[in-house]
Amino acid sequence: AQTVTQSQPEMSVQEAETVTLSCTYDTSESNYYLFWYKQPPSRQMILVIRQEAYKQQNATENRFSVNFQKAAKSFSLKISDSQLGDTAMYFCAFMNFSGTYKYIFGTGTRLKVLA
Amino acid sequence: EADIYQTPRYLVIGTGKKITLECSQTMGHDKMYWYQQDPGMELHLIHYSYGVNSTEKGDLSSESTVSRIRTEHFPLTLESARPSHTSQYLCASSESGSIRSYEQYFGPGTRLTVT
Numbered sequence: 001a002q003t004v005t006q007s008q009p010e011m012s013v014q015e016a017e018t019v020t021l022s023c024t025y026d027t028s029e030s031n032y033y034l035f036w037y038k039q040p041p042s043r044q045m046i047l048v049i050r051q052e053a054y055k056q057q058n059a060t061e062n063r064f065s066v067n068f069q070k071a072a073k074s075f076s077l078k079i080s081d082s083q084l085g086d087t088a089m090y091f092c093a094f095m096n097f098s099g100t101y102k103y104i105f106g107t108g109t110r111l112k113v114l115a
Numbered sequence: 116e117a118d119i120y121q122t123p124r125y126l127v128i129g130t131g132k133k134i135t136l137e138c139s140q141t142m143g144h145d146k147m148y149w150y151q152q153d154p155g156m157e158l159h160l161i162h163y164s165y166g167v168n169s170t171e172k173g174d175l176s177s178e179s180t181v182s183r184i185r186t187e188h189f190p191l192t193l194e195s196a197r198p199s200h201t202s203q204y205l206c207a208s209s210e211s212g213s214i215r216s217y218e219q220y221f222g223p224g225t226r227l228t229v230t
Contacts, residue, residue: 033217044222103219106157
């Protein structure tokens with residue numbers, strides 16, 4: 001069974017600094033997607049970034065980038081130039097192509113950006 | 116903001132009542148999901164659907180039921196609410212075969228309290 005582990009329940013970072021959120025996963029599949037989702041306080045969950053497992057190049061979206069290490073089954077999120085609006089719960093998620101299209105979410109990391 | 120809607124946003128109800136949580140999306144997505152999430156905690160998949168007349172139970176045992184008679188509509192019903200059902204319920208949808216394949220779009224959630 002696939003599992004997703006986020007070992008950092010809470011983190012904080014100063015505004016304008018860089019922070020990295022960790023995520024590891026376990027699977028025997030070779031084709032899958034990995035995601036980082038953001039859930040701001042009392043607001044809808046939104047996608048931050050997506051990585052296809054077959055792509056070696058790390059995904060980037062503006063200030064957000066990932067470090068995808070397929071052999072190590074690691075998928076960390078780096079937030080550069082942190083902003084107050086980045087304060088949120090961040091969930092790492094895994095989805096494989098075995099036909100179920102189910103997503104496995106980690107337990108989340110609560111990030112607080114300090115002014 | 117994603118075009119996925121949930122009603123009601125907040126519901127306080129007594130034990131034993133029957134309730135239906137509504138979820139609708141206007142994006143024509145084939146796949147829809149229901150998650151249960153305690154505040155600040157991980158998401159647990161309770162039901163999902165691949166399309167009209169398709170429903171499956173998720174990984175977390177739930178006493179709720181779902182139906183998918185129309186593509187855009189995926190209601191969740193609790194026949195007899197109990198205090199243990201107190202939680203937040205998130206609806207999500209996704210599509211396959213497009214450039215944005217497999218991204219899940221989330222609704223704002225329904226926060227349910229059973230007294």
